[in-house]
Amino acid sequence: MESVTSPANSVLRKTPLNAVHRRLGAKMVNFGGWDMPVEYPSSAGLIAEHRAVRNSCGVFDVSHMGDIRIHTRNRPGGALAAVQYTTMNDASKLAIGQAHYSAMLYPEGTFVDDVIVHRLGEDDFLLVINAGTREKDVSWVRGNTQGMDCVVEDLSDAYTQLAIQGPHAVDVLQKLTDTNLDPIKNYWFTHGTVCGLPNTLIARTGYTGEDGFEIYVPSDVATSERVWSAVLEAGKQFHLVPCGLGARNTLRLESKMALYGHEISEKINVWEGGLDRYCRMEKGDFIGRAALQKARAAGVQRVLVGLEMVDRGIARDEYRCFNEAGKPVGVVTSGSPSPTLCKNIALAYVPPTMAALGTPIFVEIRCQKCRAQVVATPFYKRPRRAITV
Amino acid sequence: MAYPKQYRYTKEHEWIETKGDIATIGITDYAQHELGDVVFVELPAPGTKVSTGKTLGSVESVKAVSEIYAPASGEVIESNASLQNKPETLNTEPHGAGWLVKIKLANPAEVNSLMDAAAYEAYIEEKQKEASA
Numbered sequence: 244m245e246s247v248t249s250p251a252n253s254v255l256r257k258t259p260l261n262a263v264h265r266r267l268g269a270k271m272v273n274f275g276g277w278d279m280p281v282e283y284p285s286s287a288g289l290i291a292e293h294r295a296v297r298n299s300c301g302v303f304d305v306s307h308m309g310d311i312r313i314h315t316r317n318r319p320g321g322a323l324a325a326v327q328y329t330t331m332n333d334a335s336k337l338a339i340g341q342a343h344y345s346a347m348l349y350p351e352g353t354f355v356d357d358v359i360v361h362r363l364g365e366d367d368f369l370l371v372i373n374a375g376t377r378e379k380d381v382s383w384v385r386g387n388t389q390g391m392d393c394v395v396e397d398l399s400d401a402y403t404q405l406a407i408q409g410p411h412a413v414d415v416l417q418k419l420t421d422t423n424l425d426p427i428k429n430y431w432f433t434h435g436t437v438c439g440l441p442n443t444l445i446a447r448t449g450y451t452g453e454d455g456f457e458i459y460v461p462s463d464v465a466t467s468e469r470v471w472s473a474v475l476e477a478g479k480q481f482h483l484v485p486c487g488l489g490a491r492n493t494l495r496l497e498s499k500m501a502l503y504g505h506e507i508s509e510k511i512n513v514w515e516g517g518l519d520r521y522c523r524m525e526k527g528d529f530i531g532r533a534a535l536q537k538a539r540a541a542g543v544q545r546v547l548v549g550l551e552m553v554d555r556g557i558a559r560d561e562y563r564c565f566n567e568a569g570k571p572v573g574v575v576t577s578g579s580p581s582p583t584l585c586k587n588i589a590l591a592y593v594p595p596t597m598a599a600l601g602t603p604i605f606v607e608i609r610c611q612k613c614r615a616q617v618v619a620t621p622f623y624k625r626p627r628r629a630i631t632v
Numbered sequence: 633m634a635y636p637k638q639y640r641y642t643k644e645h646e647w648i649e650t651k652g653d654i655a656t657i658g659i660t661d662y663a664q665h666e667l668g669d670v671v672f673v674e675l676p677a678p679g680t681k682v683s684t685g686k687t688l689g690s691v692e693s694v695k696a697v698s699e700i701y702a703p704a705s706g707e708v709i710e711s712n713a714s715l716q717n718k719p720e721t722l723n724t725e726p727h728g729a730g731w732l733v734k735i736k737l738a739n740p741a742e743v744n745s746l747m748d749a750a751a752y753e754a755y756i757e758e759k760q761k762e763a764s765a
Contacts, residue, residue, distance in 0.1 A: 270668070281695065282668060289694050290669045489668070489695050555716075557672055557692055580671045580694050609674075609690070609697075 258306035259403050259467035269487060275375030277307040280487040292490035293582040296451050297625075300409030301486035302474050305450075306462065307374035309399035311384055315366035321392030322366040329387050329530060330360060330370075331513065333523035337362035342430050342448060344521050346507070347383060348531030352538055354507040354516070356380050359448055361432055369398075369444075373503050387530060403467035407474060408455030408494075410625075411481040416456050418477040420445065424456070438473045440466065450491060452498025453625055496577050496588065499549065499621035505560060505576040506547055506590055512538050515592065517547045545573060545592040549620035550604055552587035556613040558606040564591050565605040565612055572597060575606060581622060588622050589615070633661040636727055640703070640743050641752035647727065648703040653740050657703060658731040659691065659722065662756045668693040670722040675711035675733055682706060682735060684742065689732065691722065704742045706735035 255278035264271065269280035282289040295301045315321035326334040332345035339362050347355040356376045361369040372380045381397045388395060407416050413424050422435030422445060432446035440460055449455035460470050475483065492502070501507045506516055513522045513535055524532060552558055558578035566572050578589030593604060600619060605612040639647040645663035649656045664670065672692040682688045682702040689700045689711075711733050715721060722730040737743070747755060 270666075284665065284668070288669055493694060555672075557697075559697065582694070 256307070258304055259462050259464045260304045260306065260471055262464075263468055263471055264304065264485075267485060269485075272488070274307070274488055275373075277374055279307060280304070280485070281489045282487040283485050287484045287486075289487070289489040289493070290582045292484055292486040293493050295482065295484045296409045296453055296486060296490065296494055297583055297623075298409070299481050300407060300411040300415055300455075300478055300483045301490065302471070302478065302483060303406040303408065303486050303491055304403070304471070305406050305457070305491075306403045306467075308404055309372040309374065309377035309380060309397070310402055310404075310459075311370040311372060311381055312363075312396040312398050313368045313370065313384065313388070313393050314364070314396075316392050316394050318392055319366055322368055322394075325384075325388040325391045325393040325395075326360060326368050326370075327527060327529060328391070329384055330358065331522040331529055331531065332360065333526040334360055334362065334368065335526065336523075339364055340431055340433060342432055342446060344430075346513070346518065346521065347380065348513070348529070348535075349509060350530055350534060352512040352531040352534035353509050354503065354511060354513075355383050355509070356503055357501060357507055359446075361444075361446065371404075376503060401462055402459040403462045403470070404457060404459050405470065405474060406449050406451075406455060406457045407478075407483075408449045408451040408486075409453050409483075411478075411483070412453070412455040415474065415478045415481055415483055416445070416458070419473055429454075438470050440470070450500055451494040452500070452621065452623060453494070492577075493579055493582055496579055496590070497581050497583055497621065497623040499590065502577060511592075514538055514543045515545055515547065543595060546595050546598045547576070547590055548593055548598050548604075549618045549622060550575070550578075550589040550591050550606070550615040551618045551622075552589075552606070552613065552615045553603075554613040554615075556606070556608045556611070557587045558589040558591075558608065558613070558615060562589075563607045564593060565607060566597065567603055567605070569605075569612070572604070578606075583623050588618075590620075593617075633727070635660065635749040635753055637749045639727070640746035640748060641755075642701065642703045642746055643755065644701045645756075646701060646703045648743055648746065650737065650740060650743050653737045654709070654734060655704060655706065655737050655740075655743065656731050656734050657688075657700075659700065659726055660752070660756075661726050662759075663698075664723045664726045664730070667691060667698060667723075668695065670719040673712075673715040673719050673722065673732070675715070676708045678708050678710060680708040682708060682733075691719075691732075700732060702735075703746060704735070705738040707738075708733050708735050710734040 264280040268285040330345040342361040437443040444459040562575040564573040573593040602617040675689040
């Protein structure tokens with residue numbers, strides 16, 4: 244049997260909580276050059292962690308993600324102009340305290356990275372970016388805003404970022420802050436004192452499809468460990484468990500959230516990826532706009548669809564897709580068992596003619612063509628809480 | 633979990649128990665722990681010929697597919713059908729009810745070159761030291 248985990252490697256980058264994860268007996272893997280926990284066998288294991296987030300709450304160390312702050316240098320509007328030029332969503336529509344999902348594009352209209360843009364102030368923005376593209380993204384922003392009236396700061400190492408996710412995430416975090424969390428709407432944020440740390444960014448964002456928060460605390464090891472422990476302690480009442488990248492992936496996949504390098508990449512454009520609603524062509528010029536205009540006129544060659552396995556077998560990343568006649572038609576971008584649905588699901592690029600619900604798609608799993616069918620996405624949608632008066 | 637003294641072990645974490653020229657094959661406790669919760673098992677049909685060191689099937693967790701390598705050559709007489717509906721047995725009873733296949737050995741003496749329980753325990757202790765270094 245082949246080995247699945249990686250041994251300790253001093254060349255891999257580490258978050259401030261690395262020692263904590265190892266102390267908890269986490270299985271560690273190399274994720275984009277980072278030594279990260281994939282699951283914690285002693286407390287739960289992947290499937291249990293996943294279900295904990297869906298049913299109650301879990302906490303993720305996502306400090307490997309990066310942070311770029313863009314603020315104005317001299318005159319008002321400088322930072323906004325820089326953000327508008329380098330990202331595809333319309334940042335002028337953000338209120339102070341609001342965030343949105345967006346992306347940075349190459350001139351070809353394909354993805355540099357996806358990003359959450361937070362409007363900290365009139366002319367002050369925080370972009371949270373992927374771990375594997377930290378340096379690329381910072382260079383990209385700096386390079387493309389050179390003549391512009393803004394300051395670009397790489398704050399990636401300044402924060403320990405924790406994601407507390409699940410229906411009880413709000414209850415857990417509320418124990419650690421005096422800031423009233425209830426009024427913070429989805430994709431809005433505030434600053435408050437958390438675990439005695441003033442001016443902590445508290446954002447109602449996440450990558451799980453559940454309600455939840457992400458908090459950004461100072462990245463020194465002592466503070467990071469203290470806050471992590473406080474979250475675990477506050478969460479005991481709600482059976483909160485630490486969650487690794489394994490559960491992070493199954494949760495986001497069920498919710499049809501893109502993963503860079505899979506559903507989106509430098510080879511895939513916005514229309515193919517189905518991210519039209521986050522791309523505001525009417526806002527004015529931005530990098531990639533012209534190419535997207537052309538691509539929209541030409542029509543897409545492939546679209547992202549959800550698949551559910553019909554035959555026995557698990558479709559996985561990069562497995563090839565075939566039509567009934569045995570002709571290759573596409574590829575799986577992400578595939579896995581779904582702990583919530585107890586089915587094997589996947590996202591795949593197929594021709595637009597094969598995107599209708601119910602279309603049979605055959606996934607090649609170790610030399611055998613296994614039947615799947617196109618299904619609606621997201622595979623899972625969290626139940627909306629009834630408002631009781 | 634103890635490693636049965638009468639089994640033999642491979643570096644790829646398979647175990648094999650021989651009774652005459654019939655052998656039962658499975659994966660070790662170390663292997664199932666590495667894998668995590670098993671969700672899917674793919675095993676060869678009776679009659680399939682297996683060769684030492686070649687793939688005889690696969691075991692899947694949520695995150696990974698792991699090939700199973702034949703510790704010895706022979707012909708499959710039975711695959712553990714219960715694993716289709718209850719793959720988690722591989723996690724709870726990897727050395728017993730979680731057995732994978734039974735084969736008729738082509739060359740029973742082949743098994744003698746494999747590690748015994750003590751050697752295997754030493755081998756995985758080394759691996760665990762490497763992992764936490």
